[in-house]
Amino acid sequence: MMNQSPLYLQIKQYISDKIESAQWPVGHRIPTELELTEQFKVSRMTVNKAVRDLVAEGKLQRKPRLGTFVCTSDDKAESPLLDIQNIAEEVKVRGKIYSSKVLQQIALRADDSVATKLGVMLNSPVFYSEIIHLEDDLPIQYELRWVNSVYAPGYLDQDFTQITPNEYLSDNCPLNAIEHTVEAIAACDHVRSALKMGLNEPCLLLNRRTWSDNRLVSSALLYHPGTRYKLSSKVILS
Template sequence: MSTPKTPAKPHYLRIRDFILDGIRNRTFAPGARIPPEVELARQFGVSRMTVNKAIRDLAEAGVLLRFAGDGTYVAERKAESPLLDVNNIAEEIASRGHAYHAEVHFVQQEAASEEVALRLGLPVAAPVFHSLIVHFEDDTPIQLEDRYLNPQWAPDYLAQNFSRETPNAYLMRTCPLSDVEHTVEAVLPDSSEQQLLRLAAAEPCLRVLRRTWSGKHLVSFARLLHPGSQYKLRSQTRVRKT
């Protein structure tokens, strides 16, 4: 008995996959113009109508942007994080096929300010651990993490190498998350934040204020600042029918 032949992939899907592969391997970088339809039609030996279908599908999916009389470009895709979850940013970036690294500006002990003491439920001037880290996706700063911890629940925090392991990964390993509180707001960063995130003066940011508990213990308070032009937060809720 002969083996059934696998149906040939439709021409428009071959063109679509060619463009997607070019985006994944950075042959077509964000903002780059892809080859004109007539050139792709000649390359694949198909009609322009077939090429147009492939490009139209990718444009409808938000992968490409089409401009009449100018051409078709790779869309600048914003990084996306789930709003209600607490994920490891290094894993998020790796899942998008990009390279992660961190710049650790400091990890130190200091006296809690009035705001930090209130957020962590501690007396003013109580000792707290404080870290300031910038997380990068490829070579682009994607998050400024300004985190405070109660030393009682993470006593070895200062000894960690956060260029190798994120604070999130360390805390999930040593004092697993049980509860989280989020507040999200749009802000204009101050001059030091602009410098750390390499932002123009007028570029807005998304700021997430996050407190986390492990069991009954309030462990951490963090300010997470994301460039608004490169980041979005997503939430999905399932509504139960009654």
């Protein structure tokens, strides 16, 4: 007999129990949403919400045209912490499909916060972009970036669905220094929605500033869903 909790939570618990009991091991393709809809006699929307939550929590992984599979933490996307790499290339190297959604790409005047980020005078002209990076249609990074317009004058002319800001800046403002700060945060509703995260899912925030020829060129906030993304580093000690 089913309990009185919301139907989508009952379905979510059913799937979680199958995974945790190893009846559905890593790599197992779970029933389709249509099959679960018929099994539980509920709407497709109800099933979809249960599955989306489990994808956001890192327990399931959608594979376009193949289905939804049980996954492990080893399936997390990964970036090097002590280096800067093009996220599009990282995704492709993992054998996944990269895509992006450009939400904003505008010129603005630096307020106090932005002036501090970029080391420019208040009201200086700067460029701003807001982009969601996806792996197999699932968001893995939400990028907010401010760029010094003096050092990257062609920034707003770029099609960031075809190249990434990192790729453009690396080609036009060769990197000579980076600054990274990483923290675990409770994501606000806006970030959680952009990354399709669960309500209590942890979020990794990478605060990055980059210099070229000792000039501060870019400052970025990079948000990642903690259950689907990890940062790593390797230090060789002599």
